[in-house]
Amino acid sequence: MTSSPTTTTPVPARPAVSKLSEPAAAAAVTAATKALGLPTIREEYARIAEAAARERLTHAAYLAEVLTAECDDREQRRRIRRVKEARFPRPKRLEDFHAHLLPDLPEATLAHLATGAWIDAGEPLVLLGDSGTGKTHLLIALGTVAAEQGRRVRYVTTAALANELAEAADDKRLTRVLARYAALDLLILDEVGYVSLDAHGAELLFQVITAREERASIACASNAPFSEWGTTFTDPRLAAAVVDRLTFNAHIISTGTSSYRLRSTRAAKKGGLKN
Known part of the structure; x- marks a missing residue:
């Protein structure tokens, strides 16, 4: 008895870029940063975006800025926590x-x-x-x-x-x-x-x-x-x-x-x- 070949449902490709309105983008950022535990990006992404636009930064440079802000703030919170724990x-x-x-x-x-x-x-x-x-x-x-x-x-x-x-x-x-x-x-x-x-x-x-x-x-x-x-x-x-x-x-x-x-x-x- 031969088994029938297994079929899989193809996963549709995700669009490279989603076309979102500004309010929808803000809601998406808020939801994503909450899910990923990135409070600094949630609070600072818009301000950094404005600065990045003025400085004509690339998308990659803007991403680097918001990630660096999150890392710096996380390190500061860790220092405060260590001192408190002492x-x-x-x-x-x-x-x-x-x-x-x-x-x-x-x-x-x-x-x-x-x-x-x-x-x-x-x-x-x-x-x-x-x-x-x-x-x-x-x-x-x-x-x-x-x-x-x-x-x-x-x-x-x-x-x-x-x-x-x-x-x-x-x-x-x-x-x-x-x-x-x-x-x-x-x-x-x-x-x-x-x-x-x-x-x-x-x-x-x-x-x-x-x-x-x-x-x-x-x-x-x-x-x-x-x-x-x-x-x-x-x-x-x-x-x-x-x-x-x-x-x-x-x-x-x-x-x-x-x-x-x-x-x-x-x-x-x-x-x-x-x-």
């Missing part, structure tokens, strides 16, 4: 940080940190100094730069992270939370040494640090020298292990003992700061 407690920018007030922070070092190369290399950053010496400002500012460069960043204090991990362990969610912190490009751990942790919290925090060792960066700040970290992590051996992991191939910067806030205020009152 959960910084307040905005701080590098351009507002007056490095000349910290003699142990050369401009070349700050410029290198701003590139984010140390994050790509998985190197730690440790800031040591008294309260008010600019540590948190610098952490947030560098974290903001990293987030705007497209990296996944999270800011958290040591006590808050230990509490979050303990609650996750109680709720049987610890593995998921640890995986989330391990996936970050940069973990900013502020206020190390401010609050003593119980043994369980210290051990959980150590798991996060170990998971990122030599693979993903941690930037931390403390007002206590390494020799006093035992009061935070309670177990001297655990404290030594934490110090070892956070200082290996690390950028260690001393912010000193003189208040950065006070010096900034005094300098501003005398006629402005000069970087």
Whole structure:
């Protein structure tokens, strides 16, 4: 028994160009950009079309302009989203940080940190100094730069992270939370040494640090020298292990003992700061 040949219905060719009125074209653009998720083109295509007509751009050049506008706006939204996801407690920018007030922070070092190369290399950053010496400002500012460069960043204090991990362990969610912190490009751990942790919290925090060792960066700040970290992590051996992991191939910067806030205020009152 022979089978009959399969027949297919030919698909009619689509016209190369549809003849649409201006209102119909506008409706078509709105529908298409909504379906494709292109909000910038939807908002800007008419304005760019007018400019393209004045400049006598080709159709291809006009298309390039609207696509570039969409890409640029999408990149801007992504930067804003990354900064928001980092959960910084307040905005701080590098351009507002007056490095000349910290003699142990050369401009070349700050410029290198701003590139984010140390994050790509998985190197730690440790800031040591008294309260008010600019540590948190610098952490947030560098974290903001990293987030705007497209990296996944999270800011958290040591006590808050230990509490979050303990609650996750109680709720049987610890593995998921640890995986989330391990996936970050940069973990900013502020206020190390401010609050003593119980043994369980210290051990959980150590798991996060170990998971990122030599693979993903941690930037931390403390007002206590390494020799006093035992009061935070309670177990001297655990404290030594934490110090070892956070200082290996690390950028260690001393912010000193003189208040950065006070010096900034005094300098501003005398006629402005000069970087």
